[in-house]
Amino acid sequence: xxxxxxxxxxxxxxxxxxxxxxxxxxxxxxxxxxxxxxxxxxxxxxxxxxxxxxxxxxxxxxxxxxxxxxxxxxxxxxxxxxxxxxxxxxxxxxxxxxxxxxxxxxxxxxxxxxxxxxxxxxxxxxxxxxxxxxxxxxxxxxxxxxxxxxxxxxxxxxxxxxxxxxxxxxxxxxxxxxxxxxxxxxxxxxxxxxxxxxxxxxxxxxxxxxxxxxxxxxxxxxxxxxxxxxxxxxxxxxxxxxxxxxxxxxxxxxxxxxxxxxxxxxxxxxxxxxxxxxxxxxxxxxxxxxxxxxxxxxxx
Numbered sequence: 001x002x003x004x005x006x007x008x009x010x011x012x013x014x015x016x017x018x019x020x021x022x023x024x025x026x027x028x029x030x031x032x033x034x035x036x037x038x039x040x041x042x043x044x045x046x047x048x049x050x051x052x053x054x055x056x057x058x059x060x061x062x063x064x065x066x067x068x069x070x071x072x073x074x075x076x077x078x079x080x081x082x083x084x085x086x087x088x089x090x091x092x093x094x095x096x097x098x099x100x101x102x103x104x105x106x107x108x109x110x111x112x113x114x115x116x117x118x119x120x121x122x123x124x125x126x127x128x129x130x131x132x133x134x135x136x137x138x139x140x141x142x143x144x145x146x147x148x149x150x151x152x153x154x155x156x157x158x159x160x161x162x163x164x165x166x167x168x169x170x171x172x173x174x175x176x177x178x179x180x181x182x183x184x185x186x187x188x189x190x191x192x193x194x195x196x197x198x199x200x201x202x203x204x205x206x207x208x209x210x211x212x213x214x215x216x217x218x219x220x221x222x223x224x225x226x227x228x229x230x231x232x233x234x235x236x237x238x239x240x241x242x243x244x245x246x247x248x249x250x251x252x253x254x255x256x257x258x259x260x261x262x263x264x265x266x267x268x269x270x271x272x273x274x275x276x277x278x279x280x281x282x283x284x285x286x287x288x289x290x291x292x293x294x295x296x297x298x299x300x
Contacts, residue, residue, distance in 0.1 A: 037078050037115075037136040038060050038064070038075065038076035038077065038078050038115035038116075038136050038140065039057060039060070039075055039076060040136070041115065041136040041137050041139070041140035041141075042056040042057040042059075042060050042076070042115070042140050043056075043057065044137075044140075045140050045141060045144040046144075049144055049148060051144065051147065051148070051157075052157055052194075052195050053187060054183055054186045054187040055147075055157060055161060055179075055183060056116075056140065056143065056144060056147065057076075057186055058161075058179050058182040058183035058186055058187075059116065059143070059147070059161055059164060059179055060076035060115050060116055060140070060143075061074060061075070061076055061182050061186070062175065062178050062179050062182055063076065063080075063112075063115070063116055063117040064076045064077045064078075064080040064087075064089075064114075064115055064116075064117060065077075065182075066089060076115045076116075077089045077115075078093070078114060078115050078134060078136045078139070079091070079092060079093050079095065079096035079114075079134060080096070080112075080113070080114065080115075080117065081096050081099050081100055081103075081111065081112070081113055082111070082112040082113075082117060083103055083108055083110060083111045083112070084108075084110075087112070087117075093131075093134045096113070096134055097130045097131065097134060100113060100120075100130055100133075101130070109121040113130075113133045113134060113139070114133055114134050114135075114136070114139035115136050115139050115140050115143075116139055116140055116142070116143035118133065118139060118142055118143060118146075120133070122224070123142070123146075123224060123227070123228070125228040125231070125232070126142045126227065126228060126231055127139075127142070127231070138231075141231070142227055142230075142231050143164075145226060145227035145230040145231065146164065146223050146224060146226075146227040147160055147161070147164055147223075148223075148226070148227075149222060149223025149224070149225075149226040149227055150163045150164060150219060150220070150223045152222075152223070152226075153218075153219040153222055153223065154199040154201065154204070154219060155197070155199055155201075156196075156197050156198055156199040157195050157196075157197070158176060158179075158180060158194075158195075158196050158197075158198075159176075159198065159199040159204055161175075161176065161179045161180075162175055162176035162179070162204075163216060163219055163220060163223075167213075167216055167217055167220055169204070169212045169213060169216055172216075180194075180196075201215060204216075
């Protein structure tokens with residue numbers, strides 16, 4: 001599978017990309033466009049969760065898409081940090097982590113991180129650490145669960161994608177258009193063939209009302225709780241597996257296992273001896289009886 005995204009309508013994608021307020025961390029930075037880990041993660045989670053093909057990928061591109069004018073390729077960048085409306089592409093995961101730590105040391109909490117730009121303020125329990133937050137697999141995995149929760153409450157994939165962006169229904173209209181444009185180009189599927197079923201709730205048809213705002217907030221809240229529960233289950237299962245693996249190879253456990261095996265062997269030997277005693281006594285009585293009858297042949 002080729003992991004880069006070739007674009008047929010280059011101008012359309014360039015326009016979408018240029019509208020994103022994200023800059024490289026260094027003006028003269030040599031960009032390594034071989035890193036497509038976000039794309040690999042979005043494709044994997046789409047297949048595993050029955051999310052429509054290229055929808056997660058399109059959201060990732062809308063969030064952190066990076067353009068290579070020479071190769072005419074665009075892909076999501078895993079070490080993107082956004083705060084205060086402007087974002088930065090960092091060349092390495094460690095530099096992205098240090099940037100977030102620096103922001104947090106100044107009291108900044110509204111920070112978007114990673115492939116899918118998960119907000120650390122509004123999703124405080126999404127990740128156990130910044131290393132995990134910038135890991136493409138866990139970052140996209142959390143976004144996947146959040147999107148699934150939004151779809152559950154709206155019944156519409158495109159509405160779920162719109163609601164992924166923010167708690168502001170008006171902003172989500174523009175975001176919906178952006179994701180739809182990218183989705184159509186990435187998938188190569190005509191617009192009418194994409195799964196664009198509208199939401200079951202007519203509330204989203206009028207984004208300017210207070211009712212819509214309330215429904216959207218509730219939808220995002222429930223989806224966030226679902227995503228956090230899924231993330232915590234995954235972390236718990238991973239930690240339990242790691243603890244089990246470590247315990248298997250620990251010297252204390254190996255010594256305990258050896259002692260337990262020796263004890264079981266001794267118990268088995270005692271049991272065998274106990275079982276042998278009646279048969280031995282019985283055999284001895286038979287020999288004595290034969291001897292009494294004929295002392296010359298009894299012990300042959």
